[in-house]
Amino acid sequence: CSGFQKKKQRELRQSWARWTACFQGQPITAVRNYFGEKVALYYLWLGWYTYLLIPAAAVGLVVFLYGLAFFNSSPLIKEVCESKAVMCPLCDKRCQVWQLSDTCTYTKLSLLFDNGGTVFFAMFMAVWATLFLEFWKRHRASYVCEWKVSDWNEEEDDLILGIVNNPDAEPKQYKHSYLRSTLVLICVTLMILVIIGLTHALVVFRVMAAVMMAEGSWKLLSDHSNLGSMVLGAFLHYVVITVMTRINRIVARKLCDIEETRSFSATEKSFTVKMFTFQFFTYFSSLFYVAFFLGRINGHPGRYSRIAGKWRLEECHPSGCLTDLFIQMAIIMTLKQTISNVFEFTVPGAELCENCKLRDWFCNYRLDDVNSFSLFNEFLEMVIQFSFTTIFVAAFPLAPLLALINNIIEIRLDAIKMVTLERRIVPKKTNDIGIWTEVLEAIGVMAVIANGLVIGVSSDFIPRIVYHYRYGPCANGSTAADCMAGYINNTLSIAHMADPDIRNEFLPDYKDYRSDGDYSFTPQFWLILAVRFAFVILFEHVVVIFKFVAAWCVPSAPMQVKNVRLLDKFNQLKQENR
Incomplete structure (x- = not known):
C-alpha cells in the first residue's frame, strides 16, 4: 500500500469502519475515493434503504x-376463549377431538397482524417501495453529478479497458445463438422445477413430522403437533436455503459460461438475473405454498386429501392460516439475518488472526480474498431482505423493523470487513447500481400482487367484512349487540364422523363453510369467494394507480442536478463549435 492509500484507509477506519459510528452518516465521497464508484453506490443505496426503513418500521x-x-x-378473542365448540381431530391415529378454546393464545397472536390496520399497512408498503426507488434515483443523481460520471458509458469503458490491456486487440463483437438461449432457458426452467420439488419435499416432511409428533408419547408435542411440524419445517427450510445457495451459484455460473456473453458487465448482469431468480424461488416457494395453498386443498372430514393415500395433508393452524405464514417468515428472516451476520464477520476475523502481529497487516496479501462477485453477494443479501420486507409484509408487519435493526449493524459490519479484514477490492467506475434497479422494481410489482392475495385470500379480513354486513347482528341495522358477535360459530361446520361411538356422543366441528349433509359449499362460501376476488382486483388496481402517481410526482433527478448537467452540456457544445 502506498502512504497515500494507507492514509485514506486510516481515515475510513476512524470515520466509518467502527461500531461507535453506527448512528452517524456515511462518508460516501471518501468511500468512493478509496474503493471506487461501484462500492460507493452500494453503500449509498444501502444507507438510503436503511434511512427509508424508519417510516416503514414506525408504521409497522x-x-x-x-x-x-x-x-x-x-x-372475536372472547368468543374463541369462551367457546364450548369441540373440533375434529387433526390427524387419523391417536388424535383426539380438541376444544376450540385451546387456541385462545394463538388467536390473540394472529389478531396482532390480522386486523383492519393490515390492509392499510400493505397498501402503504406497496407505495413505499415505489417512493423508495424514485427517491433513490434522485439521491443517486446528486452524487453521480458531483462525481462527474453522469455521462459514463459502460460499453465505452469496456472498450477502453480492452485497448489499455492490448492496443492491437479487436473488439469482441455481439453474437446471439438461439440454440444456446434455448438451452439456457430449458436449464433455468428445470432448476426452478427442482427448487419447487424441494418445496413439495418440505410439505411431505411437515405432514410426516405432524403425524409422528401426534402419535408420540410426549404430550406437549402431541397436543401441538401441527405447530411443531411447522416450526421444524421452517428450520429445515433454512437448511435447504443454505445448501441451495451454493448450488444456485454454481448452476448460474455454468449457465453464464454456456451463453458466452460478450463482456464482463454482460456476464455480471446475466449472472445476477439467474442467481436472483433461483434464490427467490428457494426462499419464497415454501412461503407461497403456506400463504395460498395450505389448508385449502386438504379436503374435508370423511374425504381428506392424502399423500400416497396414507398421510393426511396438513391443515392451517387452528387460529388461522396467517399464523403459519407468520411463523415461517419470522423464523427464516431471523435466522438468515443473525447467522449470516455472525459468519460474515467471524470467518474473515478468524483467518486474520495469523496476521495480527504483523506490521501493517491491513496491507498484507494474506487478508481475506475478494473477487469480482464480492459486492454482488452483499447486494443479493440486501435485495432478498428487501423482498421479505415488502412481499408478504401483510403477514409480518414487524419485518421492516427487523430489517432496520439488521441494516444498522450490516452497514458497519460490511464497512469493517471491507476496510480491515479483506483485500482492497479493485475500484470500478459506474453511475448506477445496474440491473439491481430492475430487480427492485420487479419486487415492488410482486409485493402488490402478493399482499393483495394475502389479505384477500389468506387472512380472515374478507370473511369478517362479509359477516359484519351480511350475516351478523348488524346486518339488518340493529345495534343491540356487537356486530361481530357469533362470527366464530358462523365459520364452523358440523362433521359427521365415521366412528359410531363418537357420533352418538357429539358431532365435532371444523373450520369451513360447508353444509351439514353432503359437505357441499354453502352460499356464504361462494359470496365470500366472490368478495375475495373483487377485493384483490380492487386492491391491486388502487395500489398500482397510487404507485404510478407517486412515480410521476417524483422527478428522477433534482432540478439543480438537471441544470448543472444542462450547463455542462451547453459549454461542451460551445467548445466543439469553436
Whole structure:
C-alpha cells in the first residue's frame, strides 16, 4: 500500500469502519475515493434503504400496537376463549377431538397482524417501495453529478479497458445463438422445477413430522403437533436455503459460461438475473405454498386429501392460516439475518488472526480474498431482505423493523470487513447500481400482487367484512349487540364422523363453510369467494394507480442536478463549435 492509500484507509477506519459510528452518516465521497464508484453506490443505496426503513418500521410498529390494543377486548378473542365448540381431530391415529378454546393464545397472536390496520399497512408498503426507488434515483443523481460520471458509458469503458490491456486487440463483437438461449432457458426452467420439488419435499416432511409428533408419547408435542411440524419445517427450510445457495451459484455460473456473453458487465448482469431468480424461488416457494395453498386443498372430514393415500395433508393452524405464514417468515428472516451476520464477520476475523502481529497487516496479501462477485453477494443479501420486507409484509408487519435493526449493524459490519479484514477490492467506475434497479422494481410489482392475495385470500379480513354486513347482528341495522358477535360459530361446520361411538356422543366441528349433509359449499362460501376476488382486483388496481402517481410526482433527478448537467452540456457544445 502506498502512504497515500494507507492514509485514506486510516481515515475510513476512524470515520466509518467502527461500531461507535453506527448512528452517524456515511462518508460516501471518501468511500468512493478509496474503493471506487461501484462500492460507493452500494453503500449509498444501502444507507438510503436503511434511512427509508424508519417510516416503514414506525408504521409497522403502530399496526402491531393497534392489534395489541385489542389483545384482550376483541369480541372475536372472547368468543374463541369462551367457546364450548369441540373440533375434529387433526390427524387419523391417536388424535383426539380438541376444544376450540385451546387456541385462545394463538388467536390473540394472529389478531396482532390480522386486523383492519393490515390492509392499510400493505397498501402503504406497496407505495413505499415505489417512493423508495424514485427517491433513490434522485439521491443517486446528486452524487453521480458531483462525481462527474453522469455521462459514463459502460460499453465505452469496456472498450477502453480492452485497448489499455492490448492496443492491437479487436473488439469482441455481439453474437446471439438461439440454440444456446434455448438451452439456457430449458436449464433455468428445470432448476426452478427442482427448487419447487424441494418445496413439495418440505410439505411431505411437515405432514410426516405432524403425524409422528401426534402419535408420540410426549404430550406437549402431541397436543401441538401441527405447530411443531411447522416450526421444524421452517428450520429445515433454512437448511435447504443454505445448501441451495451454493448450488444456485454454481448452476448460474455454468449457465453464464454456456451463453458466452460478450463482456464482463454482460456476464455480471446475466449472472445476477439467474442467481436472483433461483434464490427467490428457494426462499419464497415454501412461503407461497403456506400463504395460498395450505389448508385449502386438504379436503374435508370423511374425504381428506392424502399423500400416497396414507398421510393426511396438513391443515392451517387452528387460529388461522396467517399464523403459519407468520411463523415461517419470522423464523427464516431471523435466522438468515443473525447467522449470516455472525459468519460474515467471524470467518474473515478468524483467518486474520495469523496476521495480527504483523506490521501493517491491513496491507498484507494474506487478508481475506475478494473477487469480482464480492459486492454482488452483499447486494443479493440486501435485495432478498428487501423482498421479505415488502412481499408478504401483510403477514409480518414487524419485518421492516427487523430489517432496520439488521441494516444498522450490516452497514458497519460490511464497512469493517471491507476496510480491515479483506483485500482492497479493485475500484470500478459506474453511475448506477445496474440491473439491481430492475430487480427492485420487479419486487415492488410482486409485493402488490402478493399482499393483495394475502389479505384477500389468506387472512380472515374478507370473511369478517362479509359477516359484519351480511350475516351478523348488524346486518339488518340493529345495534343491540356487537356486530361481530357469533362470527366464530358462523365459520364452523358440523362433521359427521365415521366412528359410531363418537357420533352418538357429539358431532365435532371444523373450520369451513360447508353444509351439514353432503359437505357441499354453502352460499356464504361462494359470496365470500366472490368478495375475495373483487377485493384483490380492487386492491391491486388502487395500489398500482397510487404507485404510478407517486412515480410521476417524483422527478428522477433534482432540478439543480438537471441544470448543472444542462450547463455542462451547453459549454461542451460551445467548445466543439469553436
